[in-house]
Structures are given as structure tokens and as C-alpha cells.
Amino acid sequence: MSTEYTVVVDVAVITIANPPVNGLGYAVRVGIIDGLERALADANVKAIVLTGAGKAFSGGADMREFNSPKTGREPGLNTVLAAIENSRKPVVAAVHSVAMGGGLELALACHYRVAAPKARIALSEVTMGLLPGAGGTQRLPRLIGLEAATNMIVHGASVASEALADSGLFDQIAHGELLPAALAFAREAAQRSGPHPRVRDMTVRHPNPEGYLAVARAAIAARFAHLPAPARCLDAIEASVKLPFDEGLGLERRFFLELMNGPVSKSLRHAFFAERTASKLVDVPESTQARPVNRVAVVGAGLMGSGIAMNFLNAGMPVVLLDVSEPAVQKGVDAIRRNYEASVKKGKLANADMEARMALLQPGVSPERIADCDLVIEAVYEEMDLKLRTFRALDEVARPGAILATNTSTLDVDRIAAETKRPQDVIGLHFFSPANVMRLLEVVRGAATAPDVLQTAIGLARRIGKVAVVSGVCDGFIGNRMVARYARRAGELLEQGALPEQVDQAVERFGMAMGPFRMADLAGNDIGWAIRKRRYAEDPSMPRFELADRLCEAGHFGQKTGAGWYDYAPGERKAKPSVRTRDMLQTWWREKGVTPKRFSDAEIVERLIYALVNEGAAILEEGIAVRASDVDAVYLHGYGFPAWRGGPMFYADTVGVYNVRRALREFAAADTSWKPASLIDRLADEGGAFNA
Known part of the structure; x- marks a missing residue:
């Protein structure tokens, strides 16, 4: 049952009961109408209270119904609201x-609204590339005023109910139990003479609505260049000022359908569901019990290890932080405190909360300190021999049943697990840098990883606020395997005549948070160099990225050295085009007899994004990733792929897999390494899609 109907003396209570968030799906809409009609037909009922069961009044529309036959099936939400x-x-x-x-x-x-304190209130449709489609743009400005409503609708941020106490939105904030307060208010309202107030009959009040809307429109154009929804929100809000209610409602509905069927909203909705689907384990029963994790150890107190530790401290979990020497451990502790102090200074964290988190941190140098920990995360330097030595030592002191995790970004988790007497307890937890900020966590499942260890990792990711994506074992897993191909194709553009700033600017205009060369400078070019040297040794036939190797041989590791692909002023992170890099490129072109080629932005974007798509398709073929949406989630949360394009695999679906294959075949005519993955060939032949 999606709604419940009860009568408390003389007040009917219609309760939405559609967990987890009481979404307004078809059955709920029918239930509200049925409950309303039942109450109206009962002479003993004087008033009606509408509420939600469990942990929500209602989280809004059920997006699973979008673009399905239920989308237009009556009663629609506007029909329910009119009733x-x-x-x-x-x-x-x-x-x-x-x-x-x-x-x-x-x-x-x-007619009236009674709210409990601390309720989260929002018209958040804009975050899905939409606008409120059931009168929100018409009713909210009439009730709380033009400026307050515009801020809520255009930005989609939630506001606490108490903050709206004097806005006109609520008739009462209940400071005791909500339902008794609402019942009492309903009985009092039933005694009032005359018609009950309807928001639709109000007018929007503002001394200069045209001036305010003009300023808001300019601000939106500057801030949301790639997103059509904020401007459409403003168009609909303007209708609430200038048009009769029903005309404004009709315009709002037209805008809603236009956005819902557009590529940006489809991409944002895909990104939303990709994040939630990624944590679903296809071959681990839901009944699998996770192992209890109450105490964590992090081995390696460097930049990555200290960032990893913060995630667990933030969740109120004690953390043992280990390194080989007291100075090394203290450096990590100091880094954690500096990060927290920066948050306190910005007003994002109370000083007392900082001290409470620091009190949970237990630094040390003795491996025996991990003996009572439930999870041990290795975060030492990305070098296989070092990791193997570390795991041999951990295996000796960790208690039976403790989970041993490696934070490797590229190395063979199965080989690391085989170094222990408990491979079933070993898993990869690849945090992304900075680990205390980035939301992505690649959970790397080894051949022997036990199902309950995998279940535990997924639950822990949720507990510390990460987006978990499960990957199989391969060199680089999902994200770094793809980014290696992306970086190599970017390097080929330089070899053929492009400049780093041209390549970066092209993909940044496409929507990437950062181009490949700025990203390399930020991460440290020496990191990629170490990985390349390992791969060169493992596969001597592997194409070499000579330009990047020369850059590193000169000690130009990026921001940390003040010079990489770009130059950086002391203490600054702004990338400045480098004369030194340009000279290096020109020398290389002369040596190799290359006549520099001109590339359009469109060709740069095609080459780099389709390189991601082609490698992503190979990863899916091999079963490294279970779903195309998992690949998208990795790139959305770990590599700055624009959410409004949905991720690389969804973007390929938007362009059409057939068209992606055409481009890949064109590139392959000059370089056979561009050969389309067989999954791309199959989908192109079938007219299919990665995210079908």
C-alpha cells in the first residue's frame, strides 16, 4: 500500500507510505486522490492532514517513471494538487x-502547512537539469516572495524549516510532536469562516520585479553557461509575476517537458542513478553480513595516508596512523591538523569538533599497534616490492578476520594478496587525491576476496561519504587504466604539433574540470613517470611517451617543483604557458622530422574522449567493470568529467555508438592502435547503447 488512510476523531489523515523517501509515483498519486475523496464524502470528517511515513514527508517525483508510460498517466501530480x-x-x-x-x-x-523543526526544504529539480514541474515556480514566489523563491529554485539548495519560519511558507513550526500539532491546527482551521486560502490566488510582491529578474538573469548566464535549467527556471518564475496562474502553470509544464527530454537533464539523471547503482553488488547476496569495523589503521602517514585517515576521523572512528619513524608520523599528524584548522578558519568546522577528531587519532611507529584493528589500509609508496614487504609484515600482526586493504592505484592486488596467508581478507581501496576531499573510492575485488569483505567495503564507503565503484584486477583498474590511454593520446597530439595549453583548453571547454597536462602537473609528473618506467620494464614493446620522460628527466614534476608542462610562480597554482616546454617540443619536432599539424578543438576532444570510450568498452568486455554506468561514475567522481554530459560511456550513447565507431575507424586508418573494441563493433551493428 502506497498511502494509508485513518481518521482521528474528526480529522482524516492521509499518510504517504512509499519508502524510502515517499516518492510521488503513480500509486501514491492515486492513493492521495482516493483518500481525499473518502474524506470529503465523510460528514464526520471536518479537515484533512497530509503527511509522510518514516523519514520523509516526501522526497518528490519518482524519477524512475520519467520517460515511461507512467509519466503522463493520470492522475498526474498537477491533478492531485488541483484536487x-x-x-x-x-x-x-x-x-x-x-x-x-x-x-x-x-x-x-x-491550504495550510505545519512543519517540524530541522526539516530539509527544497525545490531541487535544477540539480537534475529540470525545473519544478508541478507549480513550484508559480506558487513559491507567491508565498515567500520573488527573491527568496528565486534563490531556492535556481540553486536547488535545501533550507532548514526553522530558517523559513517567518517566510510565509509555514503557518506554524511545531515544537512538540508534529502530528498532534497538525491535528489541532486542522480542527482550528475547520472552524474558520469563508474559503480556505489558496496560494494560486495570491500575487507576487516585489518593488521592482523586472530589475531584479534582469540582474538574476545576468548572474545565471555567467555561472551556468552549460546548463539550460537555471535560465528556464527564471523564465517560469517571471511568468508568476506577469501571467495569470494557469497560464504560468502551462508555461512551466512546457519548460519542464522540454528540459526532461533534453540531453543535459538525461545526462544529469543518468549521473544520479549511476552513483546509486555503482554500490549494488550483482553476485553478492543482499543477506551477506558485513564485518564490524570500529577501529581502523592506516600504514603510511604521507599525503595520501593522512588524507585517508581523515575520512574515518570525520566519521567518528578511532584511527591508528603508522609510519617508519616518529618524524614521518608527526608530519602526517601535522598535515591532518592543518587541514582541520583550515576548515575551522572557513567556518566549516567547529573548533571543538576538530579537537574531538584529533583525539581519535593514535599515531605511532610500532606495527603491533594494528593488532586490535578491524581494517588496516596500506598507503605506502606505489612500488610493488615495498607493498609486498608491508603486507608480509601486516599479515604477521593483524588479528584473524581483520581486513587488509591496499591503496594501490595501479598494481596487482592479487599478487599483493598472495603474499599473505589470508588472501580472502585482502581488497583494494583506491582513494583519490586529495583523499579527504575526492568522493570516489575504487573498491578492487581480488580473485580471492571474500564476499563479506566486499560487502564491508561498500558499507564503509557509504559510512565515510564516498561513492564506491567495484573494479576487477588489472593494471590501473577502471580509472587509471582509462586515463593512461587518455594521457597517451594527449601526448600523441603534442608529438604531432599541438601545445599543452591548446589541448587542455579544448577539453576544458568541453566541460572537463582540468585538461590532461594541468592534471598531470597537479598530481606530479613523477607519479606517471614511475608508472611508465614499470610498464616499460614489463612490456618493452609498449610505446614510449618520450616527451613526458624528457620533462621528468629535467626534474619538471609540476606544481611541486614550480615547473612541469606549465610554469608556476612560487606559492601559486595558476598554470602559465611555458616557453621552456615549447622549446622542448620544437626540439623534439625537429629531431623527429615532424611538421607541426594544426588541430581543431573538435578533433582534440574527439580523440581524447573517444580514447576513454574505447578503453572503457574494453574494460566492460573483460568484466573489469560490471556496468557502463560504473565507468561513468568513476569518471564523474574521480576525474572531473562533466555531470551534464553523463560520463564518457553515456556521452558515447548520446553521440551514438555508430558514430563513435566511425571516428575510431578513421583514426585507425593511420594508426591501428585506434581499432574499435569489439563491444563497440557489436553495439554499433545492433544499434545498441552502453547504457541501454
């Missing part, structure tokens, strides 16, 4: 916990 608004008996929304999107629009259509 509530036109009820001759007062309808009171009892709002608690969460009222977002369509959930808030449902409350806006009620």
Missing part, C-alpha cells in the same frame, strides 16, 4: 524530515 487546492475541507500539510521537489509542491498546494 487538494479545491477541497472544500481544509487540507493541512504536516511536513517533517524532508520535503523536496514534488514533495514541497504537494505542501504548497495545501
Whole structure:
């Protein structure tokens, strides 16, 4: 049952019961209408309270119904809202916990609203590339004013119910139990004479709406260049000022459908579901019990290790931080404290909370300190012999049943696991730098990794606020295996005549957070150099990236040395085109007899993004990633791929896999390494898609 109907003396209570967030799917909409009609037909019922069961009033529309036959099936949400608004008996929304999107629009259509403290209130559709589609752009400005409503709608951020106490949105903030307060308010409202207030009958008040909207429009154009929804939100809000309610409602609906069927909203919705789907384990029963993890050890107190430790400290978990010497450990402790102090200075963290987290940190140098830990994460330098030695030592002191995790970004987890007497307890947990900031966590499943270890890792990722994506074992896993191909193709562009700044600017205009050469300078070119040298040794036939090797041989490791592909002023991170790099390129072109070629931005983007797609397809073929959406989640949360393009595999679907193959075949005519992956050939022949 999606709704529940009860009568408390003389007030009908309609409760949305559609966990987890009481989404307004078809069955819920029918249930609200049925409950409303039942209450109106009962002479003993004087008023109606609408609320939600569990942990939400309502989280809004059920996006799983979008682009399905249920999208236009009546009763639609606007039909439900009209029925509530036109009820001759007062309808009171009892709002608690969460009222977002369509959930808030449902409350806006009620005659009165009573809210519990600390409820999160939002019209968040813009984050999905949409605008409120059930009167939110028309009712909210009428109720709380033009400026406050514009801020809520255009930015989609949630606001605490108490902060809206005097806005006009709520008739009462209940400081005791919500339902008794709403019942009492409903009984009082039923005694009032005359019609009950309808938000649709109000007018939007503002001394200079045209001036305000013009300023807002300019700000939106500058901030949301790639996103159509914020500007459309403003168009609909403007209609609330200038048009009768029903005309504004019709315009809002037209804009909503236009955005819903557009590529940006489809991409953002795909990104939303990709994040949530990534943690679903296809071959591990849901009944699998995770191992308890209450105490964590991090071995290696460098930049990565200290960042990893912070994730668990933030979650209130004790952390043992180990390194080989007291100075090395202290350096890590100092780095953690500096990070927290920066958050305190910015007002993002209370000083007391910082001290509470630091009190959970237990630094040391003795391996025996990990003996009572439930999870041990190795975060030493990315060198196989060192990691093998570390795991042999951990295996000796860790308690039976403790999980041993390696933070390797490229190395063979199975080989590391084989160094222990408990390979079933070994897993890869690849945090991304800076580990205390980046949301992605690649969970690398070894051949022997036990199902409950995998389940534990997924649950822990959720606990520390990470997006977990499961990867099989291969060199680089999902993310770094793909980025190696991406970087190599970027290097080929330099070899043929492009400049680093041209390549970076092209993909940044496409929407990438950072181009490949700025990214390399930020991460440290020496990191990539170490990986290349290992791969050269393992496979002498591997093509060499000579330009990058020469850069590193000269000690130009990026931001940390003040020089990489770009130059950096002392203490600054702004990348400045480098005369030194240009001279190096020109020398290389002369040596190799290359006549520098001109590349358009479109060709640069095609080569780099399709390189990701082709490698992603190979990863899917091999079963390294289970779903194309998992590949997308990795690139959205770990590599700055624009969410409004949905991820590399979804972008390929948007372009059409057939067209991707055409481009790859064109590149392969000059270089056979561009040969399309067999999955691309199959999908192109079938007219299929990666994310079908």
C-alpha cells in the first residue's frame, strides 16, 4: 500500500507510505486522490492532514517513471494538487524530515502547512537539469516572495524549516510532536469562516520585479553557461509575476517537458542513478553480513595516508596512523591538523569538533599497534616490492578476520594478496587525491576476496561519504587504466604539433574540470613517470611517451617543483604557458622530422574522449567493470568529467555508438592502435547503447 488512510476523531489523515523517501509515483498519486475523496464524502470528517511515513514527508517525483508510460498517466501530480487546492475541507500539510521537489509542491498546494523543526526544504529539480514541474515556480514566489523563491529554485539548495519560519511558507513550526500539532491546527482551521486560502490566488510582491529578474538573469548566464535549467527556471518564475496562474502553470509544464527530454537533464539523471547503482553488488547476496569495523589503521602517514585517515576521523572512528619513524608520523599528524584548522578558519568546522577528531587519532611507529584493528589500509609508496614487504609484515600482526586493504592505484592486488596467508581478507581501496576531499573510492575485488569483505567495503564507503565503484584486477583498474590511454593520446597530439595549453583548453571547454597536462602537473609528473618506467620494464614493446620522460628527466614534476608542462610562480597554482616546454617540443619536432599539424578543438576532444570510450568498452568486455554506468561514475567522481554530459560511456550513447565507431575507424586508418573494441563493433551493428 502506497498511502494509508485513518481518521482521528474528526480529522482524516492521509499518510504517504512509499519508502524510502515517499516518492510521488503513480500509486501514491492515486492513493492521495482516493483518500481525499473518502474524506470529503465523510460528514464526520471536518479537515484533512497530509503527511509522510518514516523519514520523509516526501522526497518528490519518482524519477524512475520519467520517460515511461507512467509519466503522463493520470492522475498526474498537477491533478492531485488541483484536487487538494479545491477541497472544500481544509487540507493541512504536516511536513517533517524532508520535503523536496514534488514533495514541497504537494505542501504548497495545501491550504495550510505545519512543519517540524530541522526539516530539509527544497525545490531541487535544477540539480537534475529540470525545473519544478508541478507549480513550484508559480506558487513559491507567491508565498515567500520573488527573491527568496528565486534563490531556492535556481540553486536547488535545501533550507532548514526553522530558517523559513517567518517566510510565509509555514503557518506554524511545531515544537512538540508534529502530528498532534497538525491535528489541532486542522480542527482550528475547520472552524474558520469563508474559503480556505489558496496560494494560486495570491500575487507576487516585489518593488521592482523586472530589475531584479534582469540582474538574476545576468548572474545565471555567467555561472551556468552549460546548463539550460537555471535560465528556464527564471523564465517560469517571471511568468508568476506577469501571467495569470494557469497560464504560468502551462508555461512551466512546457519548460519542464522540454528540459526532461533534453540531453543535459538525461545526462544529469543518468549521473544520479549511476552513483546509486555503482554500490549494488550483482553476485553478492543482499543477506551477506558485513564485518564490524570500529577501529581502523592506516600504514603510511604521507599525503595520501593522512588524507585517508581523515575520512574515518570525520566519521567518528578511532584511527591508528603508522609510519617508519616518529618524524614521518608527526608530519602526517601535522598535515591532518592543518587541514582541520583550515576548515575551522572557513567556518566549516567547529573548533571543538576538530579537537574531538584529533583525539581519535593514535599515531605511532610500532606495527603491533594494528593488532586490535578491524581494517588496516596500506598507503605506502606505489612500488610493488615495498607493498609486498608491508603486507608480509601486516599479515604477521593483524588479528584473524581483520581486513587488509591496499591503496594501490595501479598494481596487482592479487599478487599483493598472495603474499599473505589470508588472501580472502585482502581488497583494494583506491582513494583519490586529495583523499579527504575526492568522493570516489575504487573498491578492487581480488580473485580471492571474500564476499563479506566486499560487502564491508561498500558499507564503509557509504559510512565515510564516498561513492564506491567495484573494479576487477588489472593494471590501473577502471580509472587509471582509462586515463593512461587518455594521457597517451594527449601526448600523441603534442608529438604531432599541438601545445599543452591548446589541448587542455579544448577539453576544458568541453566541460572537463582540468585538461590532461594541468592534471598531470597537479598530481606530479613523477607519479606517471614511475608508472611508465614499470610498464616499460614489463612490456618493452609498449610505446614510449618520450616527451613526458624528457620533462621528468629535467626534474619538471609540476606544481611541486614550480615547473612541469606549465610554469608556476612560487606559492601559486595558476598554470602559465611555458616557453621552456615549447622549446622542448620544437626540439623534439625537429629531431623527429615532424611538421607541426594544426588541430581543431573538435578533433582534440574527439580523440581524447573517444580514447576513454574505447578503453572503457574494453574494460566492460573483460568484466573489469560490471556496468557502463560504473565507468561513468568513476569518471564523474574521480576525474572531473562533466555531470551534464553523463560520463564518457553515456556521452558515447548520446553521440551514438555508430558514430563513435566511425571516428575510431578513421583514426585507425593511420594508426591501428585506434581499432574499435569489439563491444563497440557489436553495439554499433545492433544499434545498441552502453547504457541501454
